[in-house]
Amino acid sequence: MVKGRSNSLRYRYPLPVHPVDLPQLLPHSPVSWVYWIYSYVKSSNRITKIHVEITGDEFVHILVKEPSQMIYLWDNGFFGTGQLSRSEPTWFERTNALIDGDGQSNSGTPLERITEQRRWERSQFKKRRVEMERQLLELRKNGGTVEEEAVLLEKQRLELRNFKASQGSDSLTAGSKTFYDFESLFDSEGDLARLEALELMPVEAIFLSFALPVLDISATALFQRLLDYKNLCYDTIYPMIKQYVAYHHYRSHGWCVRSGIKFGCDYLLYKRGPPFHHAQFCITVLDSDENHDYTWYSSVARVVGGAKKTLILCYVEKLKSEEDIVNMWLRNDFTSVFSSFRVNEVVYKRWVPGKNRD
Amino acid sequence: MSTEDHPQRPERATETTSKSDDVDEDEVAQDWSHAAKLSAKSMASSIPKRGEKDYEPDGTNLQELLLYRAREAMFDTLANSPRGSVVSNQVKAYYDQDYHGAVIPHAKGNFLQTMGNVDEKGRCWLKFHEFVYLAERGTVLPFYCNQRPEKQAGRFVEVPLSMQDVYSLFRSQAEMDLYFVFAHLKRLGFIVTTLDKKRSATASFYLEDDPNRRTVGAIWGSMFAFLKLETNSLMNVFFYSSWNFLLRRYTSSPQIYKDLKRLVPHRVPPKTIEALRMERARLQANRSKERFPIAFNVWKPQTRFRKKSPGLPDFQVVIHSKNDAAQTFPSYVDLQEIFYSLDYKFEFLSETDDEEFWINNTFIGGRPANIPKPKQGQTDECNSSKKGGKKDVAAHVKQARRLKNGYRSFLLAIIDDGLISFVKISEADFGSEDVWFIPYKRPRDRKEVNKSKDSFGNKGIHTTSLK
């Protein structure tokens, strides 16, 4: 597979701000100094600003719509999510491939097709199971004995095993594609419309405006859009501060931080990014004095544990008074605000006594 | 899209959920015909093997029969599993109300290795939960008597106690919950003791409290924290201003990260012997009343255990009864309190399970505990198998281990109306670990080197391998 190599090239920068190449500085060579200074002034870490559209009122959505900018944010740190793709924004390529009727088109990811195939197989499998249940009930209704039932069950078990084994061998042959007609799918030229936008989580947008100058919106303007400034008080700003502090903490230590909602937590931590590693850690952010009923923790932990990931409870602790923090906020001194919270972490893991005896 | 990004799909989740994880909790386990077989004395008829349960009542006679048999298997097993002991093994234990425990006049039995306290008169004193546990197993026979048995003056009346009598002696729900957790761990072979009130008599990782050290520790700690915060905030002011990227030039991504990571302070838990002892000294002074006291010290099953000099426990257990309206799950403030009070084999300190290390770091009342060293070849199998193989681990593997396992930890036993489960909660520290990817400058030069790795697919290119 060439993909490995092209991925490491495609995703070689972990952040959308790229380092500059400065020439080597040789202490004994004044010429190299001059050249260095020239390069320093000429070069820059800045990038072309990414344009965001912010929609919604009470609930805000932050969207990037320009295709090259969507790809740029994905490639340089895996920011945002394609609204029609749940991950990398590939809807346009996928759909184009579908329309072309070319299942093996190289632009669509085969993974998604495989997933679909799997689902189809699964539903066939389920149908069999239903049929078997029916057989069993019939046997019982007809006054079958325990022994007869045991025989039937054994037969069914064998059948299912064979069926499972037969599946997966004839992959990618299932074909029935249902199509749909919607005028909005195509633009006036008759080409497929770019319907998909890349959505940034609010914390991502803050990171890309407050911490790194990437978006074409200032942090102050962004916050004014995200928060209710008419009723500004600690309680209106705190929930977002809490989320951002945690997000920034992990981002700044090199993790690729993505939404954890599908695992019922706040964030997923990837080393490098989704194409390289599975997420190993799930982060749930809490106040340092927050607690819930045990079932709250146990359900998150079971979802996370079921996916073989480690659950981290990240407790955000306030180091300054609420009043001080609101004042800093009103001065737009976000740096001081975010520095006024400390993160404290614990690993939360189910412990099974039987597995810890030696 | 990565393959894992379909978490809501149950098919996938079922695949990835490890079997053993669920088996111990799923209801499949309650097949009493299985218990009937295990139970040697049981006369329960063996019923046809049928692992799977039904979806719902279907009104058939056969299903009725199966349900009837399942219940018979259960009640037969219960009825045919009497508590008690044969006359030759009979050990009578007398409940003592003042002690709230039981006394055995002439103790014998294996249980003495891990339970009870034998006094100078040869009597064995059982704590109440030990008494209930042993009575419930049939190891001791529970009795009540009108006077201490050894006196034998006047009329000595002893009345045998039933299980109902024994349970009526629990003084609170909390005590009963503590017992259930105790019994749960004991049944699996763990060695479990309650914490002694007298600290001076128990093994500790910590030296005796030293007031001088405490002050020094406190001053140092706060000064250091203050300095770090101040320098960080100065540098942050510049980085997060609009001037930063106009004036500064970053020649590598790590440089940017190093500036980014100064923004949010994080707590660094103690990770070394020195740090642990320093923290202990600093914080001992203002300990308030414990909301979550440590209920038990727990040792893994072993034959070498000595009641007199048990050394440091492997685990410590805190109990949370979730349906008790007066209790809450611990908040971070509570967790912090619990972490401070821990005193066990801090497993992260020693890479190998090094006997010597723990012997040298166990104190009783501020003095070395003098735990007898195991003779050559006498170590438990579990220890010897663990030794070796842990050295020379790659840096990123070590880092992953630190992140996953954390530092100080305890077990939280949760009781949900009699169902017990455990959670291990450990201090973690992501703030001290950097995992950013270091891009290589000239990918062309590296192509040949990476080729073999890439051919295995696109996952698993380690940061460390690309430096």
Added chain:
Amino acid sequence: MAVEPVRINVTMSEDGTVTNALVFSLKDIRRLREQGVCGVLSGSLPTIAQQNVFLSVPLRLSAEEAVWLLEKGYARANVSRPTAISETLQDESLASELSEKAKLRVEEEFERQRVYKREQHALKLRKLGIEEKHRDEDEHLLESSLFYEVMNDSTILRDGSGDAEDLVDRLKAKYSQDGNFKVFRSLRSHGLVVSPGARFGGKFIAYPGDPLRYHSHMVVSSPLDYRKDPIEFRDIINGSRLSTTVKKIWVLSGIDTQERQEEEQVKFFSIEWAGFG
């Protein structure tokens, strides 16, 4: 119900709080089970004492189960105090009486065992064709192999202390306002068997019949205020995901205090992952 109510035992501590209700009699446990109240067996099973999957008496009832049984009249509470045993046995003549009775019982039981064991022994010898002979050491061996059983039910504790009625009224009053209890009661009225649910991320799990035979159908959450509490979508995501993986459905419950009819106050919505998107 015409039959005698089941006896459930609670201990009241000094501060007036009570322990969970426990049941010691196998007969009672069986009857509760037939009623659809399963509780949790919590004591060691002496013959296989090294595991936690199969446990024995006492049966521990949840507060909801106990109050429901009392309310329906299916159970009678036996309330004792931790000091009850010693107070009762301070009466020396009573103590002696109980002691003698116990000795008698043990002796009767031993005699039964002797007869049985001798029969078995004789049978064995006959099979082997050996002549039966009386030997002292055999008798000695027999005596030391007799089994002394610790009984489950008390002969010391007496019913009918004045505490019981007060306590039952107090409990009923307290729980009539309790959301979890209302949900429990409603699930029972739907014919479901209810168990503690924390291990599946809920307050309860509900079975269509005896858990020995049927898979549970539902994981039921603690009730929300029907009109006030916003649904936490995260709970839906986690709850339905967990439930779907173990073939159950996630049930959101709520209490609408504005409904006049008590039975109408509890609202349920069942949620499952749609399987797409």
Added chain:
Amino acid sequence: MANDAGDGTIVRLVRDNLAYCQFWTELCVCDRTLAWRDQTLHLISGRPTQKLSHDGDEEIHTEYVLPVEMSQYKKGYVTLECLDKVFCQMCPPSASRLTLAIVSNDGTVAFYYVYKGLHKPKRN
């Protein structure tokens, strides 16, 4: 394409998702809306395709989809009472269930079936 403010955004997003990712047909945003706590709730009806429906063995019925917002740092607005209102006032009596489309501000939509009352799980 017009980008309506507020609710319009997520209604459109959910419809697009159903049409162009799940390949539903006969999609239609119902005229009747419900005002609920500063929000206007819309209902989308449509028919899933056999291929993508989770319960493949059932007949295909028209589904009623309720898009709702979820934010990482804001309280929700949907109560149980609200669900009841949607069932009574927006869904036709023939609807056996409601499909909740939870639109998160992380760019994802997740779908859940909601049944009124106690409902048994699928058999398999």
